[in-house]
Amino acid sequence: MQAHILDRIRNIEDLPTLPSVALEVLSLAHQIDVSIQSIAECIHRDPPLAAKVLRMSNSAFYRRGDRKIETLHHAIIFLGLAQIINITTSLSVFSALKSRKAQEVSIRENFWDHSVATGLIARYIDKKLSMRSMGREFVAGLLHDIGKIILDQYFHEEFIAAYNMSLDKDMSMYETEMEVCGTNHMEVGYYVAKKWNLPDYLGDVILWHHQPSQAAHRDMAALISIANLLAKAKEMSCGGDRMSFILSDQEAWQVLKERGYAVEALDIERITFEMETIGDQVKHYIDTVMEPAEAEKANG
């Protein structure tokens, strides 16, 4: 039975779907000379999404300068098309995978905290290393673990068993998932990313964030791999694992070094100390993404 979980996922009919507008934006993004107008029009066809994109564009997280962005058209001009696509992707996946039962006791409580923290740390290190990932690193951080949500939702018992095993044996979640489920959150997440037609770099990061040297987008996978570890070191973890690690011994570290990034010059201690306030930033991001009513419900 165990070996077939991935097959069973393929046959699940009510697997979460992305809003059709999001799928369209993603496919427009693949075109070479897509116009601002066509993207704006496309997003406008989903008014709640359009409102959220506008709200995100004006949040401290994306906003540049003091000027308030009034229209999607302006948002695309000010933030750039790439960033609008990043925002749309994040928001769509976030709403597609949001917990269905609000009070459910599971890894979901910490899932988005960990994901947002990973995205924020990736963004921070991207800047430090001048990697110029153009905001895609945040999306990648946000989505690297989506396979866990699917496992948790459809194979809850097995997933919780893997979770408990990782706590008991001090093993990584992907190892215990393999033992209990015969697959892991990387494979499951990759399957969903393909199904949703997410950009290649995302599928790549989702599949290889624990073995970044295997990835086609090695730089990005390595960046997320490191951000993932640092998020856990800040106890922003969504698996049970309380692992310790030596960053400079990690595969991801070697990848970045080989790719010519000045990792040796990074002041990792300082970066770690700076992450002390990551919890506040995570909360701020999640509050911005959620509808005011949703946020109220979650807090109350």
Added chain:
Amino acid sequence: MDESLSGTCPKMTDETFILLRDFIYEQSGIYFADNKKGQLENRLAMRLKVNNLLDYDKYYYLLKYDPQAGRELRALFDSVTTNETSFFRSPPQIQAFQEKVLPEIITRKDKQHDRMIRFWSAGCSTGEEPYTMGIVIRQVLNDKHANWDIKIVASDISEKALHSAKAAMYSDYSLRAVAPEIKQLFFTPDGNSYRIIEDVRNLVDLQYLNLNDAKRVQIMKGFDVIFCRNVLIYFDDEARKRFVSQLYNSLNHGGYLFIGHSESLHNISRAFKLVHFPGALGYKKE
């Protein structure tokens, strides 16, 4: 801090906080995270008063450009370090010691049939740190402790502090982070105080040592774990580099060094491997 004083205290702007924070980090390796602005403000309020300065900007300029800045720097360091010490201080570090470091060392030594583990609390003050180490070691080894040869060398430059460490009597306040079951197992009430039990006292070897005395420090050898928390700030840059390389030599291969929870060795030593534990950093000699 005195209430009446805090009322008249100038506020530190975010910009000045960043300037001072970066300056302190550069000079001492101690980092004040964004949420520690109030703490830094409180700690430096007295320095402003002593120097007759009206705001933190002027204090920053004094540190940065005044020819007398060297002397002020000492006073600044004294203000930013908390001299107070307590049991189980910086819990994530103690947890890393308990859950990761000790089990790793014990497993390795077990395989090598090596029964000796040596610890050093460098700058042990009144003894809370070495006795905390002792309690944790006893907990981890549990009923197997008799099989092991354990010693915690605890050194300090203050005879007075060592004297107090030897008495091993502590107030409720220094036991505030101690769990009730640990209090019951490892302390004996004595009037208004608590005394560490003899079994743990016997693990600790108190010694007078000036960490600036390179010759004396050089003979400190064969340690598996060193705690040297919030001590480096008392050295100038050159002495700090020398001392940390001595600490490296004092450690066995596979040994760990813990420094203060917001202290960094980034500009001091590249010899160690930086280890991330949940919520804490450590330095490993491979």
